[in-house]
Amino acid sequence: MAEVLVLTEHADGDVKKVTFELLTLARSLGEPAAVAVGDVSDDVVAALAAGGADTVYVASGTEYSEHVVAPTVTALQAALEASNAAGVLVASSADGKEIAGRLAVRTGAGVITDAVGVSDGFVAQQSVFGGSTLVHSKVTRGTPIIAVRPNSVPPEKNAGDGKRIELTVSLSDADRATKVTERVAQERAGRPELTEASIVVSGGRGVGSPEGFAVVEALADSLGAAVGASRAATDAGWYPHQFQVGQTGKTVSPQLYMANGISGAIQHRAGMQTSKTIVAVNKDPEAPIFDLVDFGVVGDLHTVLPQLTQEVKRRKG
Amino acid sequence: MKIVVCVKQVPDSWAEKKLDPADNTLDRDAADAVVNELDEFAIEEALQIQERLGGADKCTITVLSVGPEKAIESVRKGLQMGADDGVHVIDDALHGSDAPATSAVLAAAIDKLEPDIVLMGSESTDARMSVVPAMVAERTGRPQLTFAGKVDIDGDTVRVQRMTDYGYDVVEAPLPALVSVIEKINEPRYPSFKGIMAAKKKPVETLSLADLGVDVATVGLGGSWSAVEDFAARPPRSAGTIVTDEGDGAAKLADFLSTQKFI
Numbered sequence: 001m002a003e004v005l006v007l008t009e010h011a012d013g014d015v016k017k018v019t020f021e022l023l024t025l026a027r028s029l030g031e032p033a034a035v036a037v038g039d040v041s042d043d044v045v046a047a048l049a050a051g052g053a054d055t056v057y058v059a060s061g062t063e064y065s066e067h068v069v070a071p072t073v074t075a076l077q078a079a080l081e082a083s084n085a086a087g088v089l090v091a092s093s094a095d096g097k098e099i100a101g102r103l104a105v106r107t108g109a110g111v112i113t114d115a116v117g118v119s120d121g122f123v124a125q126q127s128v129f130g131g132s133t134l135v136h137s138k139v140t141r142g143t144p145i146i147a148v149r150p151n152s153v154p155p156e157k158n159a160g161d162g163k164r165i166e167l168t169v170s171l172s173d174a175d176r177a178t179k180v181t182e183r184v185a186q187e188r189a190g191r192p193e194l195t196e197a198s199i200v201v202s203g204g205r206g207v208g209s210p211e212g213f214a215v216v217e218a219l220a221d222s223l224g225a226a227v228g229a230s231r232a233a234t235d236a237g238w239y240p241h242q243f244q245v246g247q248t249g250k251t252v253s254p255q256l257y258m259a260n261g262i263s264g265a266i267q268h269r270a271g272m273q274t275s276k277t278i279v280a281v282n283k284d285p286e287a288p289i290f291d292l293v294d295f296g297v298v299g300d301l302h303t304v305l306p307q308l309t310q311e312v313k314r315r316k317g
Numbered sequence: 318m319k320i321v322v323c324v325k326q327v328p329d330s331w332a333e334k335k336l337d338p339a340d341n342t343l344d345r346d347a348a349d350a351v352v353n354e355l356d357e358f359a360i361e362e363a364l365q366i367q368e369r370l371g372g373a374d375k376c377t378i379t380v381l382s383v384g385p386e387k388a389i390e391s392v393r394k395g396l397q398m399g400a401d402d403g404v405h406v407i408d409d410a411l412h413g414s415d416a417p418a419t420s421a422v423l424a425a426a427i428d429k430l431e432p433d434i435v436l437m438g439s440e441s442t443d444a445r446m447s448v449v450p451a452m453v454a455e456r457t458g459r460p461q462l463t464f465a466g467k468v469d470i471d472g473d474t475v476r477v478q479r480m481t482d483y484g485y486d487v488v489e490a491p492l493p494a495l496v497s498v499i500e501k502i503n504e505p506r507y508p509s510f511k512g513i514m515a516a517k518k519k520p521v522e523t524l525s526l527a528d529l530g531v532d533v534a535t536v537g538l539g540g541s542w543s544a545v546e547d548f549a550a551r552p553p554r555s556a557g558t559i560v561t562d563e564g565d566g567a568a569k570l571a572d573f574l575s576t577q578k579f580i
Contacts, residue, residue, distance in 0.1 A: 101455075128445075132334075138543065180486050181487045242480060256574075296558070297561075
């Protein structure tokens, strides 16, 4: 059976959940093989093996984090040449999509992004136009490259052999052209990453002020969730833009999405409509968000959210 | 200094978008067309760079668009905001081009124009792939400085804040380079009456694929490397349960979350 390459997302020795999801998906399409670049410890390789990788192609070096995107493309290309891979899966993150795009150009292969599923023959399922239309797409030229959204498949622990193979990668001057001179981490208060989180709790216009987000954050923390915001809230300066969910912001596809004080304009729906379960709290019973929800509460979020937070804490014991 | 800003004509974000069942491509007649919102931030950033460098004598701005006849409106919008001239790549063969094909046409135009800086929006609001800037960088051999929330030109170096999931990276590269911007990097200006009048006299060059040396077989539906097999309207979500809070809204919501095993 042909290998299916999965680009590993890892940081500080931890492999991200989305990589395990992609390995699970790869198992249904062929023989899962991970590609890991940068500082690849034995722990990373062991985690990938436990997650299902039969082979782990490793490109070690500091240059992968010192430069942007291009060196990783070169490493993936080397892994493609070293394997008999039938396809490449990457996470549909900002970096993942750029890596997929450049690899497609370099190898003369088609690319599909934002897939929410991949079936036999690398047929990708996408949800487009704010989730109103389901599309099946296929790469028609070259080895297919597909970027898959986090939370698209539940990860299964189905251990693979985890055979480590070092890649020989020669980076070009062009790969090194863009240099990272500083990394600035902004406080996330220990919350999961927005695009990866299983639960996202968002606030919108109804939150009313920057201080109002405290009730949204408290609920998120009780559920172990990430915090998101609608464009109305980020435009008003109540919450940082990097947490904006929707068109021109982040696209999330969590198990549970909670929209609080968000009307549910198409602009917002485009970023969250593939969420598995959707609930909303909104004062306006006519808000379009209620057309999407599995459960909705017509009420004031400033009353409902603190009560819900208490209730979640009580039930979690 | 020469800046080229790439702009795309897209269906209005607020309109219902549809695919055309005849060839599974976007039905561009079904919705009003506007300039891609994020591209307005790219135009504004170009204008601010031009102002910082000392005006049009020191730095020129060309607006570039690839697309059907109507795409000229997006070029005009850039000229009304203050860009100096425009280039419109138009060819019947382009219809149905995917991202690799579109990036090849943009790259050919950029190689012809030879700007110091290429500015783009980081995504289009119709396809939302966010890959074309990286692909154009790959094809033109320019360093990519994408998802920029701040741009500084320092002599022959361009430095940006690249927005990340955890905050931002400061990245830099020598010119010539390609930069894509996120929204909120600036506040795009509205064209003034004077700007609208002046735009009518600004030159717009029309180029075909042959002018750019792009083989028509490599673009359009036939030259694309991926294809839509089929599509369908998403089945409507089954109607959810809506309750009105009468002091027990939170408890009912908690019950729902418990039955769904989120608590």
